[in-house]
Amino acid sequence: MLSRVAELLMWTSRYMERADALARIVEVVDQLALDFVHPSLTDEQAFWDPLLASYSLLQGNEHLSHNDKIHLLTLDRSSLISVYSCVAATRFNARGIRDQLLNEVWELINELYLWCNRKADKWKDQRNLSEFGSKVKFSALCYRGIIETMIGRTEAWAFLHLGSRLERADQISRLVDMKHYMISGKNPQEDMLEPYAHFVIMSSSGSREHGRANTSGATWSSIVNRLVFDVNEPCSIRSNVQASYEVLKTLSRSSVNDYGSTLYHIGKLKAHLDSASFSTDAIEDLQQFLDGIQVQLIQVSKAVAVEFGMDG
Amino acid sequence: MLFDNYKRCEAFDEVFRDDDSVRDHYQKVINRLGQLSASDLETLQHSLSYSFLKEGVTFTVYHDNQGTERIFPFDPVPRLIPADEWATIERGLVQRITALNLFLKDIYGPQKIVKDKVVPLEYIESAEHFKKDFRNVKIPYDAYIQICGTDLIRDVDGTYLVLEDNGRTPSGASYMVENRKAMKKVYPSVFQEMGVRPVEAYPKMLLQMLQSMSPRASREPVCVLLTPGMFNSAYFEHTFLAREMGIQIVEGRDLVVVDDTVFMKTTQGLEQVDVIYRRIDDNFIDPEEFRKDSVLGVPGLMRAYRAGKVVLTNAVGTGVADDKVIYAFVPKMIKYYLDQDPILNNVETYIANEEKEMKFILDNIENLVVKAANESGGYGMLVGPKSSKAECDKFKDLVKASPRNYIAQPMISLSAHPTFCEGGIGPRHIDLRPYILSGESVQVVPGGLTRVALNEGSIVVNSSQGGGSKDTWVLNH
Numbered sequence: 001m002l003s004r005v006a007e008l009l010m011w012t013s014r015y016m017e018r019a020d021a022l023a024r025i026v027e028v029v030d031q032l033a034l035d036f037v038h039p040s041l042t043d044e045q046a047f048w049d050p051l052l053a054s055y056s057l058l059q060g061n062e063h064l065s066h067n068d069k070i071h072l073l074t075l076d077r078s079s080l081i082s083v084y085s086c087v088a089a090t091r092f093n094a095r096g097i098r099d100q101l102l103n104e105v106w107e108l109i110n111e112l113y114l115w116c117n118r119k120a121d122k123w124k125d126q127r128n129l130s131e132f133g134s135k136v137k138f139s140a141l142c143y144r145g146i147i148e149t150m151i152g153r154t155e156a157w158a159f160l161h162l163g164s165r166l167e168r169a170d171q172i173s174r175l176v177d178m179k180h181y182m183i184s185g186k187n188p189q190e191d192m193l194e195p196y197a198h199f200v201i202m203s204s205s206g207s208r209e210h211g212r213a214n215t216s217g218a219t220w221s222s223i224v225n226r227l228v229f230d231v232n233e234p235c236s237i238r239s240n241v242q243a244s245y246e247v248l249k250t251l252s253r254s255s256v257n258d259y260g261s262t263l264y265h266i267g268k269l270k271a272h273l274d275s276a277s278f279s280t281d282a283i284e285d286l287q288q289f290l291d292g293i294q295v296q297l298i299q300v301s302k303a304v305a306v307e308f309g310m311d312g
Numbered sequence: 313m314l315f316d317n318y319k320r321c322e323a324f325d326e327v328f329r330d331d332d333s334v335r336d337h338y339q340k341v342i343n344r345l346g347q348l349s350a351s352d353l354e355t356l357q358h359s360l361s362y363s364f365l366k367e368g369v370t371f372t373v374y375h376d377n378q379g380t381e382r383i384f385p386f387d388p389v390p391r392l393i394p395a396d397e398w399a400t401i402e403r404g405l406v407q408r409i410t411a412l413n414l415f416l417k418d419i420y421g422p423q424k425i426v427k428d429k430v431v432p433l434e435y436i437e438s439a440e441h442f443k444k445d446f447r448n449v450k451i452p453y454d455a456y457i458q459i460c461g462t463d464l465i466r467d468v469d470g471t472y473l474v475l476e477d478n479g480r481t482p483s484g485a486s487y488m489v490e491n492r493k494a495m496k497k498v499y500p501s502v503f504q505e506m507g508v509r510p511v512e513a514y515p516k517m518l519l520q521m522l523q524s525m526s527p528r529a530s531r532e533p534v535c536v537l538l539t540p541g542m543f544n545s546a547y548f549e550h551t552f553l554a555r556e557m558g559i560q561i562v563e564g565r566d567l568v569v570v571d572d573t574v575f576m577k578t579t580q581g582l583e584q585v586d587v588i589y590r591r592i593d594d595n596f597i598d599p600e601e602f603r604k605d606s607v608l609g610v611p612g613l614m615r616a617y618r619a620g621k622v623v624l625t626n627a628v629g630t631g632v633a634d635d636k637v638i639y640a641f642v643p644k645m646i647k648y649y650l651d652q653d654p655i656l657n658n659v660e661t662y663i664a665n666e667e668k669e670m671k672f673i674l675d676n677i678e679n680l681v682v683k684a685a686n687e688s689g690g691y692g693m694l695v696g697p698k699s700s701k702a703e704c705d706k707f708k709d710l711v712k713a714s715p716r717n718y719i720a721q722p723m724i725s726l727s728a729h730p731t732f733c734e735g736g737i738g739p740r741h742i743d744l745r746p747y748i749l750s751g752e753s754v755q756v757v758p759g760g761l762t763r764v765a766l767n768e769g770s771i772v773v774n775s776s777q778g779g780g781s782k783d784t785w786v787l788n789h
Contacts, residue, residue, distance in 0.1 A: 006579050095547075107367060308579040309577050
């Protein structure tokens, strides 16, 4: 397989996951904000600003109206991080490998892109974040379904799968980290937000357990355990790192003992999560821990690019 | 119903005779279409257009600087060609490509046709796409133009004429196949009744031809399609053909030349390439040899090509045959190389570089179509009868300033075909681009791409200038 093709396959999956992750949070927050009541915080302060901050978008955009902030995250064509941009990037990468993709995959992506374009044109008149979130979410589910059930376990599948898994691990780490932005400790009444923060994070994760967790008032510790360490939870960082490790074992010609190689980096990350899962209470600073995970995921991506000739 | 208000124009009508009766081979299709209302056809057209958009069957428009992708408008009224008519077209196309390949072998070799004063050397050497440094390069089967898209039109009495030969990187074959897929879904029963010859085998025929060109017989040839990238107007076609043939689509940056051998960069290391179906013009294909600023090509590719380590389809330098001045000599080439009269004639052509013909062009420009010798896509062209005096004067100046670069032809109205537009059926002008493959033997795909000028009265059928397409049915009988 051409190195360029492998790279585009991987990034097609990564951008689809990224679009899905952001669309889920936006949909959850939008619904939650509809009946949000708090003595001193507006829904904008409680949810939308922390969300923007978690994507490093708040600084410089504080002055924007409520609607414009939502637009920035969803259908803003000029925003690099918006769901629209992620969908457009998915399509851009997929178009570069159209001959390699199943028609069903290409048409799914292209149809979503055309739909987002129509919605972006009518943003001001017909804002419906619930419909928007559902559409993106459903398309991403179909995408994964086709990749996993209709493509043989070829090299092409491996790079598509790897892209999905690495990105999901990264997105979940950012989602869990969002609590830090919602409850920063600057406002004493923020404590009242904790159940909301847990709800947003669990509901946006895509975990099938989110309903039970929300109704049973799950603790933060149990949420972290599920989304970060639970190897049986398809959304968790650990299960996605584990899956990335498995697929890289089939692709890579390196060994875990080759310092700086793909398998070295993914093996190190996997071991880090495995060992931390036995003593989660010992993690004193979750934010620092998650930052470390994100740095290691970047190292894995760089090693993949080098090993498979994606760096030109 | 649909055809009740149809009014023929002055051009040859493909469907209706002069007495308004339907030509025999169209009878079944017109009967079927006659059962539909304009609203039915409009719904059908919208549904087909959306289907093309969703599938990404598009072309890219450059001039708005946005890289906008558009669908190639598709007309649901098919164009039919009876078997005997097609047999003549096919023989004419085989004759023409044979003569053109002999001509290219000759001018990149001994140049006998020049020595025998049939084609002047100055026209060959001044042709923009003549590559003088590529004489005596060995080409498999002497097939320089392996893929040709020849544009045919019909004059007022229905005679087929060759408008131009596209011997560099002709496009449109993918739309021919996609149009057929769409029509089969729309009119399944009519297909069964009519006996329409298939076009879907085109990618397979193309692959077999490419593989037969391989310089290495000892192993399965590695063929690739070299694209300028996804911003190219024909990118959909590139992906379509690569996918249908099961070969890699590559960009210049995916290839590297080592020891005069071409390799592609894969996740498992370098893999040797034998045949490149290139969709990049000569001038951009190798910055070491041609344009130094080209980022689309592969440095060193021409070294490998000259060394015979890789075959390019089409060969380097075939663009000389696309020159509209050289086109004027094709009937003479057929006579010279094959000792035959052309089965398909040229449109009468005046060469501005010839003194008498220049005078004729300048005196009659308002009645002529003037074309730049090396432009395509409907650009660099004046349609005299539809232009203002100022536009004609401007072209007179252009022709006088650079006579080698212009030819003129009488205004041929192009045949007309019932076409669905603006909520009803009306006559619109059409041409036909059949695809000819030349390798060990010559094969012509039965049909081709019928392009239609969707604007009433227009004769410009190019997709970039308001053209659309129709499915072309070559009948078994």
